[in-house]
Amino acid sequence: MSVFIIRRLLQSVVVIWVMSLLVFGGVYLIGDPIDMLINPEADQEDIDAAIRALGLDKPITEQYWFFLINAVKGDLGSSFIFNEPALQLILARMPATMELAFAALFLSIVLGIPLGMWAGLHPNSLSGRSIMTGSILGFSLPSFWVGIMFIMFFAVVLGVLPSGGRGETTEFLGLQVSFLSWKGLSYILLPAINLALFKLSLVIRLSRAGTQEVIHQDYIKFARAKGISEKRVILVHVLKNIMIPVVTILGLEFGSVIAFAVVTETVFAWPGMGKLIIESIDQLDRPVIVAYLMIIVFMFIVINLVVDILYSVLDPRVRLQDVKA
Amino acid sequence: MTASTGEAVIETTGMSSELSPFRRFISDYCESKVAIAGAIGVLVVAFIAIFAPWLSPTNPYDLATVDIMDSRLAPGMQMMSGVTAHVGTDGMGRDMLSAMFYGLRISLGVGAMSGFVALLVGVCVGLTAAYFGGRVDMLIMRIVDLQLSFPAILIALVLLATLGKGVDKIIIALIVVQWAYFARTVRGTALVERRKEYIEAAACLALSHRRIVFRHLLPNCLPPLIVVGTVQIASAISLEATLSFLGIGLPVTEPSLGLLISNGFEYMLSGKYWISIYPGIALLFTIVSINLVGDRLRDVLNPRLER
Numbered sequence: 001m002s003v004f005i006i007r008r009l010l011q012s013v014v015v016i017w018v019m020s021l022l023v024f025g026g027v028y029l030i031g032d033p034i035d036m037l038i039n040p041e042a043d044q045e046d047i048d049a050a051i052r053a054l055g056l057d058k059p060i061t062e063q064y065w066f067f068l069i070n071a072v073k074g075d076l077g078s079s080f081i082f083n084e085p086a087l088q089l090i091l092a093r094m095p096a097t098m099e100l101a102f103a104a105l106f107l108s109i110v111l112g113i114p115l116g117m118w119a120g121l122h123p124n125s126l127s128g129r130s131i132m133t134g135s136i137l138g139f140s141l142p143s144f145w146v147g148i149m150f151i152m153f154f155a156v157v158l159g160v161l162p163s164g165g166r167g168e169t170t171e172f173l174g175l176q177v178s179f180l181s182w183k184g185l186s187y188i189l190l191p192a193i194n195l196a197l198f199k200l201s202l203v204i205r206l207s208r209a210g211t212q213e214v215i216h217q218d219y220i221k222f223a224r225a226k227g228i229s230e231k232r233v234i235l236v237h238v239l240k241n242i243m244i245p246v247v248t249i250l251g252l253e254f255g256s257v258i259a260f261a262v263v264t265e266t267v268f269a270w271p272g273m274g275k276l277i278i279e280s281i282d283q284l285d286r287p288v289i290v291a292y293l294m295i296i297v298f299m300f301i302v303i304n305l306v307v308d309i310l311y312s313v314l315d316p317r318v319r320l321q322d323v324k325a
Numbered sequence: 326m327t328a329s330t331g332e333a334v335i336e337t338t339g340m341s342s343e344l345s346p347f348r349r350f351i352s353d354y355c356e357s358k359v360a361i362a363g364a365i366g367v368l369v370v371a372f373i374a375i376f377a378p379w380l381s382p383t384n385p386y387d388l389a390t391v392d393i394m395d396s397r398l399a400p401g402m403q404m405m406s407g408v409t410a411h412v413g414t415d416g417m418g419r420d421m422l423s424a425m426f427y428g429l430r431i432s433l434g435v436g437a438m439s440g441f442v443a444l445l446v447g448v449c450v451g452l453t454a455a456y457f458g459g460r461v462d463m464l465i466m467r468i469v470d471l472q473l474s475f476p477a478i479l480i481a482l483v484l485l486a487t488l489g490k491g492v493d494k495i496i497i498a499l500i501v502v503q504w505a506y507f508a509r510t511v512r513g514t515a516l517v518e519r520r521k522e523y524i525e526a527a528a529c530l531a532l533s534h535r536r537i538v539f540r541h542l543l544p545n546c547l548p549p550l551i552v553v554g555t556v557q558i559a560s561a562i563s564l565e566a567t568l569s570f571l572g573i574g575l576p577v578t579e580p581s582l583g584l585l586i587s588n589g590f591e592y593m594l595s596g597k598y599w600i601s602i603y604p605g606i607a608l609l610f611t612i613v614s615i616n617l618v619g620d621r622l623r624d625v626l627n628p629r630l631e632r
Contacts, residue, residue: 143567304474
């Protein structure tokens with residue numbers, strides 16, 4: 001067991017290191033931040049001073065070495081534009097992204113499970129088939145386009161919801177959050193639904209498949225034979241059993257919700273990490289790009305590692321296979 | 326391409342029929358009306374994309390004919406040159422219909438090109454893994470699994486943040502994102518096919534590895550590949566549009582549908598809906614049509630479904 005965990009940990013470290021090399025090397029080659037950042041009217045002396053101050057005069061290997069050493073210390077460089085540590089800049093925007101992501105997950109569970117169960121219990125009804133058609137659309141429509149349509153319809157035509165931004169926030173456990181005031185809710189509603197659509201379709205499909213499988217099991221027949229009301233059979237016996245795969249898969253998909261938040265945040269001007277990275281790419285703010293990519297890759301690797309270890313605890317075949325290989 | 330598809334299917338499923346394989350495939354496909362609509366949609370889109378320069382009322386990228394006075398005209402109004410802008414003009418005075426035709430050309434071209442190269446790469450890698458097995462297989466599938474554990478948009482973001490904008494760069498990014506799906510699909514099918522007698526027979530005839538893999542194994546792995554390929558082209562077009570919308574995909578000089586939507590987005594809040602909406606509808610029409618065709622192909626090409 002510990003051999004397995006150590007191997008997986010080492011693998012993760014290697015992946016992170018390869019990523020840092022790729023990201024740093026690639027980002028270095030994009031363009032010349034000096035042209036972007038220094039006043040075009042500055043004379044050569046000022047330009048040289050600025051290059052030295054930003055550390056751009058050193059050879060690339062040395063820059064990478066400093067980056068690596070500092071990264072281990074938790075310092076990923078300072079933004080060229082904001083002149084703040086890149087890590088802080090990103091962490092400051094993380095709560096907004098996290099709130100959006102959790103809101104989206106919450107919506108996809110709360111809406112997806114009942115809709116999926118309904119479609120599973122009434123597979124041939126009009127409503128059941130409409131739900132399934134809707135879930136296909138949720139998979140295939142590009143989410144930025146759906147977001148634009150939301151803005152078009154709810155903000156421009158009806159004028160009932162704001163078109164973007166975060167609006168006012170309330171303090172909750174030391175964090176600024178939107179969901180505690182009506183005003184804040186009106187701002188988070190559209191982006192959260194937009195971000196949720198893809199996962200919602202996934203949850204609908206999973207719960208439908210789960211329901212159709214569970215409903216024919218013996219314990220459901222037994223529960224019915226005992227005379228338990230149909231409501232209780234569905235709400236307790238069926239629901240509990242379809243929850244397991246749904247929750248597992250949603251946990252795995254959390255990382256991809258954060259990745260997709262980039263699109264939603266850009267459409268709705270939501271002040272999170274995703275909007276920051278797009279702006280940083282536009283402005284060639286290298287330290288922020290590198291820091292963001294490293295943080296998100298790190299998150300993914302941690303999620304995958306935890307899942308792998310949990311699986312190996314639950315299913316010994318996984319780790320045996322790995323040790324043999 | 327379609328003709329060989331039909332033949333491949335019949336060979337694998339071993340169906341006997343009086344109709345020629347191609348006819349049989351077509352008649353199976355046409356049993357679904359929605360699928361016919363999808364196929365017509367794909368043909369229309371492909372026709373527009375190929376003949377865009379001849380179909381467009383104006384050339385939207387000829388700076389000599391684009392007039393800033395025409396900017397943001399509502400649909401149906403006449404431009405300075407006397408041409409009617411049926412779906413309006415954009416912020417720079419370009420006829421939206423022409424811009425959309427050209428945009429469709431770029432979107433479809435990028436999607437098809439990246440899908441095709443990714444298919445080639447994925448097929449070679451996947452077949453190698455399945456045919457040789459052992460360590461080669463393990464190594465390749467580790468890489469595939471690792472890549473598939475990251476969402477496509479994140480990989481594309483990493484690549485484009487490091488490579489920069491450009492048609493070639495986005496095609497590279499899309500290939501990197503997609504090849505793993507093809508590799509996994511072809512490996513799965515090839516592993517099953519490899520154990521069948523005809524491969525054993527070919528090996529007994531002492532045919533070369535290359536001949537067995539490409540002449541015997543590959544043709545029998547085609548049906549699932551065609552389905553995955555169709556769906557992947559749709560998702561590549563969608564991903565390209567998303568990346569261009571974010572401003573990290575194509576450069577402004579080569580606007581795809583995604584970039585047109587993005588350009589129109591800033592005018593939408595002031596009620597000038599057409600700049601964003603019409604390219605969006607075109608994008609949606611394209612993606613949905615391709616998906617409908619892919620969905621039907623999945624049913625027709627699946628030998629396990631009884632018909």
